[in-house]
Amino acid sequence: MTAPTTAPTTPPATAPPLPAARLAWLHLRYQVLETVRVPIAVLGNLLFPALAMFFFVVPQREVAGDPVVATTAVAGLALFAVCSASLFTYGLGVAEDRQLPFDPFVRSLPVGAAPQLLARIGTGAAFAVLGVLPLVAIGAFLTEASVTLVRLVAGVGTLVLASVPFVLLGMAVGYSLSAKAALPVVQVLLFPLAFAGGLFLPPQLFPAWLDAVSQATPTRAARDLLVQALTGEPGSAWAWPVLTGWIALLAVLAVVAYRRDEGRRFR
Amino acid sequence: MTPDPHRAHVPAVVHLDHVTRRFGDVVALDDVSLAVGPGELVGLLGPNGAGKSTLLSLVAGLRRPDAGTVRLLGGDPRDPRSRTGLGVTPQETGLPATLRVQEVVDFVGGHFPDPVPTPELLDQLGLGELARRQTGALSGGQKRRLAVALALVGRPRVLLLDEPTTGLDVGARQALWDAIREYHGAGGTVLLTSHYLEEVQALAERVVVVDRGAVRADDTLDAVLRRVSLRRVVLTAVEDLAGRPGVVRAEGAGDGTPARQTLYTPDADALVRDLVTTGVEFHDLEIRGASLEEAFAEMVAPEGAAR
CATH class of the missing domain: 3.30.70 (Alpha-Beta Plaits)
Structure with a gap:
């Protein structure tokens, strides 16, 4: 052990921290690395939407046989997969991370809320896209669902964007609650949101009042945008303002929850 | 070094001013004031639950005080900028088990403008051979050494050590003490907690005794030893x-x-x-x-x- 290496640097009292983008990239790389080291987590993400597709869409000829309906069904399931992965990964994952002793250590490093939240969003988006790949493959080979390459790219882009409010919602839950409390809250949020958003049943079947409620949900807005991107069928004009509104609101909630969080709660 | 919390000409690197922190009905710190000057090696001594760890968590920016102010290197420790000069040891149980030793050090070092190169740091702490081992496979003593490596990787000006050698054998403890002394010898400021008198006696120049959320004594090591012997x-x-x-x-x-x-x-x-x-x-x-x-x-x- 020699002295120079551990010698503290004398100049400025408060050296500027590294740029947020560099820190976000650093956290992103390590979150992906940690996730990949537990392959079952990645596999679960890949398998769940694919299985749902096999059981609920492929056997129904009236759905699987019609290009537009089949494509819409793939879109709904893909979005549900993304919502569920985001809410569980972040709602539950963040709450669990906060109970690990490494979390307070990371919070003592010179890094603020933004890079960590950005990295989590990036990791969520990357694994969400990965999870949708088998779904797209099944949709293409086993149903009449069809899409042009341009529309597929637009769809994936929309899907990544659509995951943002759910990642933020998950983080707001994860940073506010313990893991035990986060699990039921995530479940209670996910299914009504998915149903009201028309991910299971097409919203054309909704009564007028439910359709009105549905229009205000982030799931419906995301679904409409996704269907629009994939099939070219025009969606609601409200979809963009509703989705961006939710993103803004949930971003504020997530940042507030992160700032209020002081690790484990003591009472 | 004679402790004098009110030396006006040298700005304190760690400064608590009438700090109170409660957890529900429990008052963890009750109107505590403490100033640590540059280059000091201060031992925080007190029984379990005395408020030592709460004090460190305030300095590390993990919690905010209910009343009073905490300053780290002249800034608010909750501002990441203030923490570029801070080194903290994680708890040994808290290392991400699936990451390799060098990956954890690279990750932590990546937060600092001028980190110590990972191989160099690992060699210094005798961890060079274990660079590619997953942290979950390390022994208790190796995890402690890695924890200290993580505190030192950013070339901190202030080092916070919470019970650095609890549960270590004599040899491992001595090696860590040497590393801490060396860091301090090069001009670094150290604030360490322990409930072992022996550890504080071996390292600290100034001793602050904390109990039930209040500072009971703040003096040179010799004076405190006289007081307790x-x-x-x-x-x-x-x-x-x-x-x-x-x-x-x-x-x-x-x-x-x-x-x-x-x-x-x-x-x-x-x-x-x-x-x-x-x-x-x-x-x-x-x-x-x-x-x-x-x-x-x-x-x-x-x-x-x-x-």
Whole structure:
């Protein structure tokens, strides 16, 4: 052990921290690395939407046989997969991370809320896209669902964007609650949101009042945008303002929850 | 270095000003003020639950005080900018088990503008061979060394060490102490907590005793050791002996009736000689050397409570 290496640097009292983008990239790389080291987590993400597709869409000829309906069904399931992965990964994952002793250590490093939240969003988006790949493959080979390459790219882009409010919602839950409390809250949020958003049943079947409620949900807005991107069928004009509104609101909630969080709660 | 919390000309690197922090009904820190100057090696001593870890968590920006202000290197520790000069050890149980040793060090070092190159740091702490091992496979002593490596990787100006050697064998403890001394020798400021007197005795120049959320003593190591290496003289006497020369603290005097009194003094022989030559009536004399632990426990007992 020699002295120079551990010698503290004398100049400025408060050296500027590294740029947020560099820190976000650093956290992103390590979150992906940690996730990949537990392959079952990645596999679960890949398998769940694919299985749902096999059981609920492929056997129904009236759905699987019609290009537009089949494509819409793939879109709904893909979005549900993304919502569920985001809410569980972040709602539950963040709450669990906060109970690990490494979390307070990371919070003592010179890094603020933004890079960590950005990295989590990036990791969520990357694994969400990965999870949708088998779904797209099944949709293409086993149903009449069809899409042009341009529309597929637009769809994936929309899907990544659509995951943002759910990642933020998950983080707001994860940073506010313990893991035990986060699990039921995530479940209670996910299914009504998915149903009201028309991910299971097409919203054309909704009564007028439910359709009105549905229009205000982030799931419906995301679904409409996704269907629009994939099939070219025009969606609601409200979809963009509703989705961006939710993103803004949930971003504020997530940042507030992160700032209020002081690790484990003591009472 | 003589501790003087009010040295105006040298700005403190860690500064707590009338800080109070509660957890529900429990007051973890009660109006605590503490200033640590650059280059000091301060030992925070106190029983479990005294408020030591709460104090460190405030300095590390993990919690905010309910009242008062905490400054780290002149800034708010909750602002990441203030923490570029801070090094903290994670708890050994808290390392991400699936990451490799070098990956964890690279990750932590990546937060600092001028990190120590990972291979160099690992070699210094004797972890070079283990660079590609997953942290979950390390022994307790290796995890401690990795924890210290993570605290040092950013070339910090202030090092916070929370119970750095708890549960280590003698050799591993000595090696870590050497690393801490070396860092301090190069000009670094260290604030370390321990509930081992021995550890604080081996490292610190200044000792701050914390108990029940308050600073009970803040002095040089020597002065605190003098304070705690007292002898205990127990005897029964009518006269209140608290005011005798050499008595630092006394308990149990009666009101004109014979009472069992306990007198604390650095020099029991001189006290007894004094009692005999001045003709004080006493009986059942007992003299015990208060052990460090015992004396320390006395020191952190609630004031005014005779026990």
